Amino acid sequence: NAGVTQTPKFRILKIGQSMTLQCTQDMNHNYMYWYRQDPGMGLKLIYYSVGAGITDKGEVPNGYNVSRSTTEDFPLRLELAAPSQTSVYFCASSRTSGQLNTGELFFGEGSRLTVL
């Protein structure tokens, strides 16, 4: 019953460092997402993917990159970390009904990132 698994749960980075947040799901969902959540600001979409090999930018993609080589995995890469990237990051997936995105998201437990 793993669902969506994210690692690491916590990480402190220095300005300019890079890192990858890992995300894997075992529900065979086509759609996967990365959100960031800042206090009082709701969830902002960083990148999304509608299937293996297909990714696209969300609302706040600058400073991030993604790849989707398999249905299960959707890693988020932070290049040249900046203090503005301090946030909680959530990976999520959703099932489709035919070609329709159901909008019923399953979230990972989150990764709390601090950039100092």
Place this chain on the structure above:
Amino acid sequence: QKEVEQNSGPLSVPEGAIASLNCTYSDRGSQSFFWYRQYSGKSPELIMSIYSNGDKEDGRFTAQLNKASQYVSLLIRDSQPSDSATYLCAVRMNTGFQKLVFGTGTRLLVSP
């Protein structure tokens, strides 16, 4: 105008009361609406979805949708302290890949 708007709260209700959470949205073409609950320090979880005008009940939760007024609400009957959380309204847009847009959430506090 924000795509999805919610009052940030906190909304304080006594145990056993009805909690009413509200949400408005801007995209008149939206067809799917969701309520997610997020406990402090945890990830959001889906609790209700609604697609048609009117009410949808699931246990102590009732979602209400009025597309003409672009308004979605969540009623929690017999509120319990365990219902204390932030409730996120989400609307699936009718364009592109049908992205889900979240409101900033309403914090609910249920006092014993």
